[in-house]
Amino acid sequence: MKLLQGKTVLVTGGSTGIGRAAAIGAARHGADVAINYASSDDKALSCIAEIEALGQRGLAVKGDVALPETAADFVAKAVDAFGHVDVLVSNAGICPFHAFLDMPVETVDRTFRVNLHGAYYMVQAAANQMVRQGGGGAIVAVSSISALVGGEFQTHYTPTKAGVHSLMQSAAIALGKHGIRCNSVLPGTILTEINKDDLADDAKRHYMEERTPLGRLGMPDDLVGPIVFLASDMAAYVTGAALLVDGGMFVNLQ
Ligand SMILES: NC(=O)C1=CN([C@@H]2O[C@H](COP(=O)(O)OP(=O)(O)OC[C@H]3O[C@@H](n4cnc5c(N)ncnc54)[C@H](O)[C@@H]3O)[C@@H](O)[C@H]2O)C=CC1
Numbered sequence: 001m002k003l004l005q006g007k008t009v010l011v012t013g014g015s016t017g018i019g020r021a022a023a024i025g026a027a028r029h030g031a032d033v034a035i036n037y038a039s040s041d042d043k044a045l046s047c048i049a050e051i052e053a054l055g056q057r058g059l060a061v062k063g064d065v066a067l068p069e070t071a072a073d074f075v076a077k078a079v080d081a082f083g084h085v086d087v088l089v090s091n092a093g094i095c096p097f098h099a100f101l102d103m104p105v106e107t108v109d110r111t112f113r114v115n116l117h118g119a120y121y122m123v124q125a126a127a128n129q130m131v132r133q134g135g136g137g138a139i140v141a142v143s144s145i146s147a148l149v150g151g152e153f154q155t156h157y158t159p160t161k162a163g164v165h166s167l168m169q170s171a172a173i174a175l176g177k178h179g180i181r182c183n184s185v186l187p188g189t190i191l192t193e194i195n196k197d198d199l200a201d202d203a204k205r206h207y208m209e210e211r212t213p214l215g216r217l218g219m220p221d222d223l224v225g226p227i228v229f230l231a232s233d234m235a236a237y238v239t240g241a242a243l244l245v246d247g248g249m250f251v252n253l254q
């Protein structure tokens with residue numbers, strides 16, 4: 001069953017990790033897909049190749065989501081290529097682990113600009129296009145379990161994830177009249193580039209695995225079903241919601 005047949009799906013940070021999995025997963029469900037990416041042309045093009053191998057159209061647009069103009073450019077190029085925007089997956093993000101007391105200003109600033117400001121600009125640009133089109137749409141933001149709990153070396157990061165979660169709640173109210181649904185997924189610990197160095201520490205990785213009732217850390221593909229569901233008409237009456245995708249980590253006190 002293809003849940004996104006005929007839809008156009010935009011994904012930020014779509015060349016690796018959760019964004020890549022979401023982009024290819026959307027194509028598997030019948031969507032044409034545009035990805036935003038920050039750096040690696042090779043990784044972006046290989047993602048497009050996988051989308052096209054599934055019989056769907058793909059587009060890769062390079063841009064730094066921290067820059068407001070990137071959002072308008074990404075949406076405009078997607079509309080030029082595919083004619084409309086039906087779904088936005090706001091995924092791009094960074095988590096440069098660092099201690100609190102000597103956290104550099106530039107690290108705080110960059111993390112906020114990418115994770116929160118970038119999400120804001122992309123959601124706003126996609127929503128304006130959806131309003132122009134009429135017919136509604138769906139926005140899925142990749143927040144985090146870290147919207148709900150803290151991290152010693154993530155004092156600059158967790159507020160951005162809480163902010164993304166809150167942005168979806170407010171956007172859901174602002175956009176409901178336009179038939180645009182806004183929801184968050186809150187992944188637990190998923191094995192991707194973002195935490196490759198952090199989880200190279202065996203003790204840290206073992207601790208995170210032990211905290212997870214399902215007994216394993218997540219993989220990017222574990223996010224595809226929840227994201228596609230929230231993007232699809234299966235979630236027609238779901239907006240302002242947050243879906244933990246964490247193997248049970250959040251509820252596991254003892
Ligand atoms: N991996 C995990 O355990 C978790 C990840 N997340 C979130 O998932 C999202 C995706 O991260 P992952 O797939 O895990 O790692 P990742 O590092 O593979 O993906 C992040 C993507 O965002 C892109 N990106 C970074 N800065 C950008 C910028 N300024 N402009 C455009 N693209 C940019 C990167 O190039 C990369 O492709 C992030 O928002 C992260 O906060 C949330 C909870 C858990």
Ligand SMILES: C[C@H](O)[C@@H]1OC(=O)[C@H](O)[C@@H]1O
Binds near residue numbers: 095
């Ligand atoms: C980068 C972290 O390992 C990852 O990202 C999050 O949002 C959670 O803190 C995960 O553990």
